[in-house]
Amino acid sequence: MRSEAVILAAAFGYLALLFLIAAWGDRRASQGRSVIGSPTVYALSIAVYCTAWTFYGSVGRATTQGASFLLIYLGPTLAMLSAPFILRKMVRVASDQRLTSIADFISARYGKSRVLGALVALVALVGITPYIALQLKAITLSHAVLVSYPAPIELQLAEERFWVDKSFWVALVLAVFIILFGTRHLDASERHEGMVAAIAFESLVKLVAFISVGVFTVFVLFNGVGDLFARAGADPQLRQALDLSAVDGGALGWSGLLLLAFLAFLTLPRQFQVLVVENVDERHLIRASWLFPLYLLAINLFVIPIALAGMLLLGGSDPDSFVLTLPLSAGLEALPLLVFIGGLSAATGMVIVETIALSTMVSNQLIMPLLLRSPRWRLESRGELRGWLLGIRRVAILLILLLGYLYHALLGDAYSLVTIGLVSFAAAAQFAPALLLGLYWRGANRRGAITGLVLGAMVWAYTLLLPGFAQSGWLPLSLIEQGPWGLDWLRPYALLGLEGWDIYTHSLFWSLGLNLTALVGLSLFGRQSRLEQTQAALFTGALRRDAMPTSLWQGQTSRGELRDLLTRYLGAKAATRVLEGGDDDRPAPPALIARTERALAGALGSASARVLINSVVRGEALDLEAVLRILDTTSQTLEYNRRLKQKSEELARIGEELRGANERLRELDRLKDEFVAMVSHELRTPLTSIRAFAEILRDGKDLPDAKREQFLEVVVQESQRLSRLIEEILDLARLESGRLTLNPQRLDLAALARHGLAAVERLQAERGVTLESAIEPGEAWVMGDPDRLAQVIINLLDNAGKFADDERPRVRLTLSRHKTHYRLAVEDNGPGIAEAERERVFEKFHQIKQQQGGKRRHRPKGSGLGLPISRGIVAHLGGRLWVEPAPTLGGACLIMELPEALDD
Amino acid sequence: MREPDKRPRHLERLLALLLLALALFSPPLVIIADRPLAGGLSALPLYLLLAWGLVIGLAAWLLERGAREGDRE
Numbered sequence: 011m012r013s014e015a016v017i018l019a020a021a022f023g024y025l026a027l028l029f030l031i032a033a034w035g036d037r038r039a040s041q042g043r044s045v046i047g048s049p050t051v052y053a054l055s056i057a058v059y060c061t062a063w064t065f066y067g068s069v070g071r072a073t074t075q076g077a078s079f080l081l082i083y084l085g086p087t088l089a090m091l092s093a094p095f096i097l098r099k100m101v102r103v104a105s106d107q108r109l110t111s112i113a114d115f116i117s118a119r120y121g122k123s124r125v126l127g128a129l130v131a132l133v134a135l136v137g138i139t140p141y142i143a144l145q146l147k148a149i150t151l152s153h154a155v156l157v158s159y160p161a162p163i164e165l166q167l168a169e170e171r172f173w174v175d176k177s178f179w180v181a182l183v184l185a186v187f188i189i190l191f192g193t194r195h196l197d198a199s200e201r202h203e204g205m206v207a208a209i210a211f212e213s214l215v216k217l218v219a220f221i222s223v224g225v226f227t228v229f230v231l232f233n234g235v236g237d238l239f240a241r242a243g244a245d246p247q248l249r250q251a252l253d254l255s256a257v258d259g260g261a262l263g264w265s266g267l268l269l270l271a272f273l274a275f276l277t278l279p280r281q282f283q284v285l286v287v288e289n290v291d292e293r294h295l296i297r298a299s300w301l302f303p304l305y306l307l308a309i310n311l312f313v314i315p316i317a318l319a320g321m322l323l324l325g326g327s328d329p330d331s332f333v334l335t336l337p338l339s340a341g342l343e344a345l346p347l348l349v350f351i352g353g354l355s356a357a358t359g360m361v362i363v364e365t366i367a368l369s370t371m372v373s374n375q376l377i378m379p380l381l382l383r384s385p386r387w388r389l390e391s392r393g394e395l396r397g398w399l400l401g402i403r404r405v406a407i408l409l410i411l412l413l414g415y416l417y418h419a420l421l422g423d424a425y426s427l428v429t430i431g432l433v434s435f436a437a438a439a440q441f442a443p444a445l446l447l448g449l450y451w452r453g454a455n456r457r458g459a460i461t462g463l464v465l466g467a468m469v470w471a472y473t474l475l476l477p478g479f480a481q482s483g484w485l486p487l488s489l490i491e492q493g494p495w496g497l498d499w500l501r502p503y504a505l506l507g508l509e510g511w512d513i514y515t516h517s518l519f520w521s522l523g524l525n526l527t528a529l530v531g532l533s534l535f536g537r538q539s540r541l542e543q544t545q546a547a548l549f550t551g552a553l554r555r556d557a558m559p560t561s562l563w564q565g566q567t568s569r570g571e572l573r574d575l576l577t578r579y580l581g582a583k584a585a586t587r588v589l590e591g592g593d594d595d596r597p598a599p600p601a602l603i604a605r606t607e608r609a610l611a612g613a614l615g616s617a618s619a620r621v622l623i624n625s626v627v628r629g630e631a632l633d634l635e636a637v638l639r640i641l642d643t644t645s646q647t648l649e650y651n652r653r654l655k656q657k658s659e660e661l662a663r664i665g666e667e668l669r670g671a672n673e674r675l676r677e678l679d680r681l682k683d684e685f686v687a688m689v690s691h692e693l694r695t696p697l698t699s700i701r702a703f704a705e706i707l708r709d710g711k712d713l714p715d716a717k718r719e720q721f722l723e724v725v726v727q728e729s730q731r732l733s734r735l736i737e738e739i740l741d742l743a744r745l746e747s748g749r750l751t752l753n754p755q756r757l758d759l760a761a762l763a764r765h766g767l768a769a770v771e772r773l774q775a776e777r778g779v780t781l782e783s784a785i786e787p788g789e790a791w792v793m794g795d796p797d798r799l800a801q802v803i804i805n806l807l808d809n810a811g812k813f814a815d816d817e818r819p820r821v822r823l824t825l826s827r828h829k830t831h832y833r834l835a836v837e838d839n840g841p842g843i844a845e846a847e848r849e850r851v852f853e854k855f856h857q858i859k860q861q862q863g864g865k866r867r868h869r870p871k872g873s874g875l876g877l878p879i880s881r882g883i884v885a886h887l888g889g890r891l892w893v894e895p896a897p898t899l900g901g902a903c904l905i906m907e908l909p910e911a912l913d914d
Numbered sequence: 915m916r917e918p919d920k921r922p923r924h925l926e927r928l929l930a931l932l933l934l935a936l937a938l939f940s941p942p943l944v945i946i947a948d949r950p951l952a953g954g955l956s957a958l959p960l961y962l963l964l965a966w967g968l969v970i971g972l973a974a975w976l977l978e979r980g981a982r983e984g985d986r987e
Binding site for chain 2: 076077080081084087088091092094095239240242243244248249250251252253254261262264265268296297299300301303304307310311314
């Protein structure tokens with residue numbers, strides 16, 4: 011079954027199947043029933059990340075570097091977890107501005123710079139071509155292993171000519187595939203639906219193939235994972251294989267590789283293509299963020315078992331081929347073929363996407379700008395250029411594949427698969443500073459990005475690419491060992507004497523360090539053009555606003571001129587679609603100019619599109635200052651509005667509080683004035699009468715003794731009243747300042763109540779008030795100051811008497827037990843106190859107000875201080891004093907509650 | 915619907931998960947995990963696969979729950 015014919019039929023049959031799937035996908039898309047509009051297909055297409063390098067090289071790396079091969083996949087896992095912060099923004103910007111490649115993206119961010127775009131395209135071309143070569147090499151190698159096993163393969167490779175090399179023909183078939191399905195539309199920002207469908211299918215094939223080998227190895231060659239690991243553990247040579255010490259550079263190398271994989275995943279042209287350009291719906295990122303890492307986990311699950319099994323059973327043969335040689339060694343026929351197809355799918359998937367991405371870059375960023383500058387190209391007589399543009403892209407595809415094949419043919423076998431892959435990763439990582447910093451820092455400018463990229467790429471080439479050439483024999487090995495011209499400190503793997511690091515971390519440190527330093531430094535001390543400022547604002551604020559405001563174009567042109575431009579570059583159909591009819595002599599509205607630029611950008615790249623638009627629009631096409639102002643104001647206004655709203659709410663609340671406090675203060679102030687007036691009045695009344703009677707006594711020498719006696723009695727009584735009043739005011743002052751001294755002791759409230767009743771009995775009788783009492787408990791022990799409590803009780807009784815009914819005044823005192831408290835209630839049959847007034851009677855000036863507001867009553871009134879003082883005293887003793895409607899007499903009822911005293 | 919993440923603290927949770935993953939995959943914890951199992955081989959790969967699975971599970975839980983809540987809005 012391993013005959014040449016069968017293998018060829020399988021390989022090219024598989025490629026034919028890819029054509030069918032892609033054609034089917036494209037047909038469905040043109041019918042409007044897209045097959046790639048699902049997050050699962052999106053996640054599978056991202057799995058183009060797993061190339062032949064993953065398929066064959068992971069096992070090889072695991073045999074020499076232990077678990078570090080996992081880092082290549084943990085980095086992307088981190089990148090996908092950060093999708094809500096990084097990738098979502100990239101997708102949003104790219105779809106807003108119709109950006110078609112990472113070169114276009116970076117060029118657009120830095121003011122649609124043509125230099126930067128060309129630079130990124132060039133670095134990608136130099137850095138990634140070896141990676142394409144690697145895929146072709148993997149196809150050749152796996153084919154050779156399959157055909158010649160168990161004979162060694164080295165001899166065969168050397169003998170073959172290129173037309174015998176299967177990978178040459180595979181590359182040709184791929185070129186046809188890519189030209190058919192990758193350049194169907196001129197607009198590179200349009201999705202390549204058929205191609206994505208084929209890529210997603212390839213991802214499934216390689217996963218199934220790899221897992222099949224894994225299951226076969228673990229469960230057929232060995233009796234499960236336990237058996238395999240036990241046998242590997244028993245082998246002294248393998249015992250250390252998985253240790254951290256097997257990783258180059260140890261912990262530092264570990265971190266360096268993790269960072270490298272993280273950055274490369276975001277910056278590799280093919281990843282940008284599937285992640286950003288081919289993204290149909292931003293929400294697909296959500297599911298892909300965990301589904302793709304799950305795919306990576308699944309495809310890596312069996313790498314270590316296969317590596318261990320290979321080392322146990324096939325020690326000495328090439329570890330990169332273990333995936334194939336393990337089933338071959340067991341004498342199987344079908345499984346090796348499946349593995350070969352799996353490896354083929356991994357390799358072709360990568361080559362297809364990478365070539366599309368690179369060809370878009372090369373045609374839009376390298377060739378188009380050159381052509382636009384040449385005067386011959388600008389001749390009006392050229393007619394329609396659409397065909398030319400597609401032709402350029404197709405030639406670019408062929409050239410890139412040819413370049414990859416040449417590299418593969420010349421490379422020799424010095425490099426293992428993984429080495430080339432990581433060198434390419436490090437090249438792509440040079441885009442990361444300009445890309446990532448540009449997404450978040452508005453200050454990053456063009457000169458910084460260009461200088462950083464140039465420096466980073468040069469250091470990368472010196473520390474990774476050239477030593478690689480030296481190892482392949484193209485340069486003398488002394489370059490690595492002694493440094494160029496024997497300069498020790500220039501050794502590429504130990505720059506400035508930095509030794510002991512693994513080569514990738516070493517290269518990454520120097521290249522990214524210089525790259526970042528130049529970018530930040532020149533940005534901090536450089537200036538940005540207006541277009542740069544606008545683009546920077548659009549990129550950094552992409553998630554905060556919708557699309558670019560288009561109403562700011564102020565240049566003038568006619569529809570006819572735009573139509574000519576579109577027809578020349580994109581064809582008549584596209585021109586009609588963009589312009590949607592209308593009179594050609596009429597001036598074009600600003601939104602139309604913006605749409606035209608976007609349409610051109612999708613096909614030619616943003617930098618070229620801008621040049622073309624400027625060539626037909628008179629005056630400054632876009633009022634950049636206005637755009638910037640609007641961008642700034644929209645983001646700032648949003649923030650400002652939010653804060654303003656918060657502040658005004660706060661202010662309203664504080665204002666309300668202040669108004670209340672002010673109201674209260676004014677009330678208190680008024681009450682205080684009234685109180686002062688009242689106190690003065692109360693003090694003056696007895697004083698006046700004392701003075702009057704004293705004057706009578708002084709002048710009336712001949713008054714009868716009885717009269718004199720009577721007058722003196724009045725003077726004495728009025729003096730007593732005066733001193734009582736002053737005493738009350740003093741009490742109040744003490745209460746309020748907290749200086750009132752009480753002498754709490756155990757006392758019998760019942761006795762105190764009886765005593766109080768007796769004290770007021772005569773006075774009340776004189777006023778005609780009927781006193782009743784109901785003292786239930788024989789004894790009621792509470793803690794209290796006897797004098798003060800007596801004062802409270804007398805005050806309550808006195809008060810009640812004053813407010814009782816005018817005709818038949820009645821006052822009733824009750825003492826009862828209430829749970830652990832005693833309640834002493836004094837009620838009257840007066841008009842009662844309205845609900846709203848009940849708390850206010852305890853305000854110290856309250857009564858004054860009532861007296862002035864209501865009709866004057868014939869019975870003497872107090873100062874209005876009795877109740878506030880009483881409440882203060884009761885509160886000091888741990889009790890309460892409040893008002894309720896009287897239960898039996900129907901007037902007001904004042905209740906004093908004191909806690910029961912504990913038995914000693 | 916251009917802003918799908920209106921849910922409270924959704925982005926903060928995702929950021930925390932990212933930092934957790936970074937910590938799990940990086941040296942201090944990786945060095946701790948690098949010790950021989952009963953069979954004699956290092957536990958490092960096993961630890962990495964388990965931590966990886968845990969992170970993916972958490973991400974799936976957070977993101978899918980978030981997506982459902984987002985639909986209900």
